[in-house]
Amino acid sequence: MMKKGRKTYGRNRKHNGHLLMMSAPAIIWFVLFCYVPMFGAAFAFKNFTPKPGESLVRNLFVNSRWCGFENFSFLVRSSDMSNILFNTLFYNVIFLVAGIAVPVVLAILLTEIHGKRFLGVVQMVLLLPYFLSWVIVGYCLYGFLATDEGLVNHVLKLLGSAGVQWYQSPKYWRGILIATGLWKSTGYSMVIYLCAITSIDRTLYESASLDGAGFWDRVRYITLPQLLPTIITIFILQIGSLLNSDFGLFYQVPLDSDSLASVTQTLDVYVYKALMQQANFSYSSAASFLQSFIGCILLVTAHVIISKMGDQDSVGV
Template sequence: MDKRKRSQRKGKNSGLLLLSLPTLIWYLVFCYLPMFGIVIAFKRYKPVPGKGFIYSLFQKSPCVGFDNFKFLFLNPQMLLTVRNTLAYNLTFLVIDTVLPVALAILLSYLYSKKLSMAVQTAAMLPHFLSWVVVSYFLYTFLSTDRGLFNNILINTGNDPVRWYQNPGVWPVILIITHTWKAYGYALVMYMAYITAIDQELYDSAIVDGADVFQMINHITLPMLRPIILVLLILNLGNILNTDFGLFYQATRNSGSILSSTQTIDVYIYKALMENANYGYSAAASLIQNTVGCFLLIVANYAAKKINPEEGIL
């Protein structure tokens, strides 16, 4: 009897393993195998025409130790780049948590379900737009000669603004653009969790005389806390990563506003594509992901200390 159960269990596990095999291969090929490129961070990579990557890396690229990392820390642009990255990500972290949660709670109290679904659909649509399309949308508003905003300024007797040469306005523009494009996805996610909350909890609270704010404070928010915490931990893991399309495509790579728009991802791309600094870009990317992994582990550990049933690991 035990042998038959073991054989049945082995057959089920084999089927599940076979089913997961394509995903496993995908992760090995596209996620783990490219980690071999970490070696470039410790070399001065020189591609050799007519030779392969492996030959160029090990035969013609001298090992420089931590020189690439020293260059990054001594680069005067790096302080500004890290400051921009942290400032934007911390702002996004707060907005991406507070705004979708607040809107999801408000929508859950709408009597018209059709209106609620229409709002969710409208909020979700920008999520599917590429940053190239969004950059052209922004250009129709911010173009110096034909932009909507400048046309309004001219028609009201004011001077036009050169938006793509004015770094002071771009933090606000980028925050608004990011929020418009990103909040819909989180909104739908939180709405799904609110819908799954047992309605009897609210009915019991109403019988006990609780008002709307008390139900939100004692029922809705505690039930949403696990998913909010998971998303916060994951976002902390990406604290040094930014959306490349937002900071490069949406700004049309304008050099006049780099003081407000250059983040680590933009810096890595320019070092790689414009200056061919493979070692510097690899070193910056390695620091980026190492710090993100460390923060993710620390945040998860702190969450487990507060509540052992919460966290992601």
């Protein structure tokens, strides 16, 4: 038993060496940017009082005292924390569901396009918004929604309506934000599903067609089941960031308009607004520690539940 194990290990090591080398840049990146900075979590529990001219590590661990959960108190002091948490979860759940459903549907539809050139154009058009920064998206949207010079209000006025003060009318913004968010992210996630669909064995489709399966049957009995592992992978990855939100979408796109705060304020936006003037790094760390901690619990829970459901493919995630 031992002998066999060692032999397999030796062979695996030789075999895996190449793979390890290929993934080395990613591993190094993770160590440098995700694991090494983790000591900074201590900021959240320290009353950080640096002495000028001393090293950061010394300032953090020697010159600052532990203060328990004091740094978290600013989060509970806010009277609209429940609204902020609701917004964060509301948008994230919608993006979790729609952010999977929309690209999957689009990817399936795209596979039905047979003209190569047209397919390329459609893919590019869908992918392009992903590369725009939120600041630019925010101002493009302003071009549409500006009260005076905006395109939408011009059209509304032509139709005889008075026009809307968009940036002062919160009721429209849940929809606007969800639409903008999806518009920007869909193309990119779609590429992932498109790849997964391409790798499905073509013979499955051929034999299904021979057996008389139509488009819907093929989608239902072949494409979706084959896509499931990818979908689950993405789902698990997303669920870990359920308390994080896309800061650009919620801060830049509404142009930080005060009236819209009730529907645009997510945890990240709140923390930014609260700390922008103070530069209190212990507070920011406390907030991001909380997000990461809850995210980690959610991720592990989702992983365990899905593994228990017997889907072996997700275990590899």
